[in-house]
Amino acid sequence: MLRRPLESAEYTSREFRSEIHKLTMRQSMGRVGSCYDNAAAESFFAILKAEIGTEVWLSKQAARADVFTFIDGARLKFPRPAH
Structure with a gap:
């Protein structure tokens, strides 16, 4: 699932990580400030x-x-x- 959050903090929220875990998915996040990741x-x-x-x-x-x-x-x- 690719998702565009309103704020980057949404990617790191416990609730979001919990939902990803329930769906047996793996979360991926690039480095801060790097547009090439x-x-x-x-x-x-x-x-x-x-x-x-x-x-x-x-x-x-x-x-x-x-x-x-x-x-x-x-x-x-x-x-x-x-x-």
Whole structure:
């Protein structure tokens, strides 16, 4: 779940962390003042949303399979450069 809070303190509130825990999700937070922390993730999710759209899956497993298929396709299209 990506959420834009009104205030950054909402991400660290006990109530918010408790809700994340109940949903068996993992919370992620970048460094204060660094606009680059989430740039790659935001770009990835924008492309994922454009490709998969607003499809409704019958199960969590079906959604997961579609996301992994997308990731595999992107990995083949844009391989990591050799060092």
